[in-house]
Amino acid sequence: MQCSSDCSLCLGGDAGLISLKNFTFTYKNGDEAKLNRASVDIKAGQFVLVCGATGSGKSTLLKALVGLVPHFSGGTASGVRTIDGQDFSRAMPHETAHLIGYVNQQPEGAFVADTVLEELAFALEQLAIGRDEMIRRVDAALAATGLSELRNRKLFELSGGQQQRVAIAAALSAGQKILVLDEPTSALDPLAAKELLEFVWRLSRSEGITVIVAEHRIERLVGLVDSVIIVNNDGTVSQGEPQTQLAKFKFVPPLIELAHQLAWPKVLLSIEHAAEEFARSAPHTTKRIAHLPLGSEVLNAERVTVDYGSLRAVDSVSLSAKAGEVIAVMGENGSGKTSLLWALQGTGNRGDGRISVAGQDPATLTATERLSVVAMVPQQAADLLFLPNLGDELDEADEVAEAKSASTSQLFEQFSGRIDPSIHPRDLSSGQQLALVLAMQLVKNASLVILDEPTRGLDYAAKKQVAQVLRNLASSGKAVIFASHDVEFIAQSADRVIQLEAGKVIADQPVETALEYRADNSLASQVAQITKLPGVIALQQVVTNE
Amino acid sequence: MIQKLASKIHPSTWWVISLALAVIAGSATSIVQTLSVAALSVLLILVFRENAPWARSLKFYLILALAVVVIRVVFRIVFSFSQETDDILLELPRFELDFGLGAIGLLGNVSAPAMLGALLDGSRLAAIILAIAVANTLANPRKLLKSAPGALYEIATSVSVAINLAPQLIESFARVRRARGLRGKGRKSSTLNGLLIPVLEDTLDRSLLLAASMDARGFGRKSTQSKGELLLARVLGLQSLLAITMGVFVLLSGFSAPAAMTLLAIGAVTSVISVRLTSRRNSRTSIARTARTPIDFAVIAACSVLLIVHFAWAVMPV
């Protein structure tokens, strides 16, 4: 911690130091720099959080540490990268593979082999380690990560959380002392995400591994990290103590936002401390959640069942939605959320049951007719995009919907502001892609809006924006249903929460009941856990008593 | 028990069996021989096949083999234009057809020896197809790719990535098609682009992630190889190609079959040396047991014996 800038001078005995100095990176000539004279300096064994807004260059910073930027990203870079005091500025990633391990957001997309054993051996094979030594090292890595019983399993049989752990073990199997994780929990449900981060933290402590992790849902990590790096939108980077860094960061979890809102003297980094502080400085007046008055029934579904072969994905689900209502569907991966949403939309497989949206069964309509009844944004919004620029996509959407020209683009502008229509749709951020598809789907003013995991890959600011869009849709008389794991987002946006388990509805409650503080409620929001007050789940409910 | 034995056999050993059977089929002089090869191949497949995608294609190979025999026989009848008079099976009128490229004779008498000849020819190719089907259904292509020479390591990796990707791609196509259903059809949206572009973009993104992950784990490391050795490998490669080309010319010109075979053999040997030399630039190791076991050597020995007996039988004076 003592040597501030030039670390190569105080090279200690243990491995795991990494730094960037004056690192600048630009995608294309003339573009703004994604990283602008960024300098970071990470000590051996530290646990470091990297945060920044979506599109801020957070991933770029991690990739620069690994050497993937600029070699795999395109663009030009300058600056110095050192590992354990040695200069690796221009090295390809494979040249530093024995020193640093890297795991990206989708482990299932980055697997090379088909069994756990072979996956862990991959790095060792590349480093030309002999077979006996290789098996010894793989087993050691499996033991260190507690994955020994998975040794001979096929990768595709594993759960998302297990796959992510295997990916981490594979990144460390060659004895790497530095681990770089890019949003490791983005595809996991809340419980699996929590377990994974605890796993990484334990690994870091027990094996003395330097961990550098980027994560949107900062609240999971703020209590654990030694240092926080913030990547600003202009590409500059700052590094420092968690408390001071997070106090100045704009896109923070409710935990920290609450501290700002209540003007606490300092930011508290754990729910427990915040809860104590809240109890001490109480009382605060709290407001009830403002639900909209409900209108007529938009959706009525009775005993909907979806089967895939012998597997029953959705089991006799009945639900109704009224105009002005926002409903969140929660449940573990594989509980039938996506199947239910597609069945409600009308194109999904539906075995049994009756669905009526504004008096019509959407399954009997054509694609164009359906647009004026139900709008749907799938999990991967980009699946709908195939034209070479944004302008074409917008025009095409008008034409298909037989809508007035520019009506899609007006909607899109409402959701995300003006964007240059010549941009390639794949270069939009995930939030912008979501807005684009939402605009396309809403151009015929459908009365039911369905979204599958709308906040995947979004930061707090973008999530707030999406929540606001959903609230606006509800107040304009639409019914909104979305599937999500994201408790804080649901606390901001939903009126009602439906929980699915193995295709069945196990709870259908108002949001303030579903997410409120109870000893046994794993879905309690941060605000609920801090205030411990019944029915208090969201920031806007808590106000100072000035 | 049988499955366990099958999984112990090196994938390249299945290819040795296949090629030995194919050679016997190709040089067969009687339908009994071709039928035995075909029967043996089918038997091997039935006994040893595992439950894997590439192992389910026996039916297809059988249909293909049968089709080859039928096509060959039909060709013999339709384009025979023969006036033979002995052992006639079928007497058909003769026609001549001209597309301006010289006449084609059609139909005519079909004799028993001619039919037998066509059947032998057809069953020869059919037996070769079934013999190769043995390797294709029993050798796990992933394992085989792992034992590819180091010089082809990058391409073998690329191909095994492709084999792993293919089933995922079929899922992607289904997912994108469902999403496509959300948007109606417009002027610029062809079904092809609406499906292909999102799948391609998505898969390209994923493959670049994969490439990043592989490179970050050391893929692409090369051991230092002397420039001279590399140059030697290239020169040998060119030399082998020249020898093969010359051999082909000599063989086709009918000048001397032994001379042609010598040239071709030199070409083949030098090409193997060249590939081996180039392979030395890859120093990778493998966790999979790629070494052959005694079972493999026993099988290879048995195949050699079979080949020797087959050819000895053929040249033996009766």
Next chain:
Amino acid sequence: MNKQPLLSKVSIAVAALASILMFAWPLLIATDSQNENLLAQAVFMALMPLIIAIVLVEFSTGEIGSRQLAILGVMTAINAVIRLLGAGTAGIETAFFLIIIGAYIFRSGFGFILGSASILVSALLGAGVGPWLPFQMMAAGLVGIGAGALPRFKGKFAQLLTLCVYAVLASFVYGALMTLWNWPFLAGADSSVSYEAGAGLGANLLRFLNYEIATGGLLWDAGRAITTCALILIAAPALLTSLRRAANRGGFEG
């Protein structure tokens, strides 16, 4: 992978010559001894995989990075899958347009590997492995080499036109090569449309054309040419954009 050294270029040219001779042997063979004909056929079958191996090594010893390999893997997989999906429909060939477009962007070496690997993977997945496989791989690889060497015009229209003209040409050449391969097998040596060993190139070419016409091979090729052209016209503009985006490579400055 972008710049081939001269030695490598010579090797690839020789390999192409040797492989074309191995396709066209029934047109050229001078001896009418049935045994020597069978011998030639068998020897060529054994040699073709070796030639493919050498060409693959030639193309991959240059700089072929993980990124290009990944793109190659993806395109091979897509190509294999759409080839399997399109298989069985007479005259429809769905594999060629991606080979041609991919090779056009990433040059000949990529084209050869993409062409041959696409055929290999679809054969492995869909029961297409047989004695014809090395020949198909070589023919598709040659199509890729050719597409990679096409001139790059500035205008969009000129690019599309180049690709389409080449697609037609490649469809017929590929068809002719593969028909040459199956000619001795399916027609034997004793029918009125068979090759006649020793009869000379001219006479055999006429017989070969007759065989093509009698078996409808040319119709098949025309179908391939039309589908490939149509697919190129529909998909090339978008594909070229997508692939160029993916191909964009990075570097260090200064």
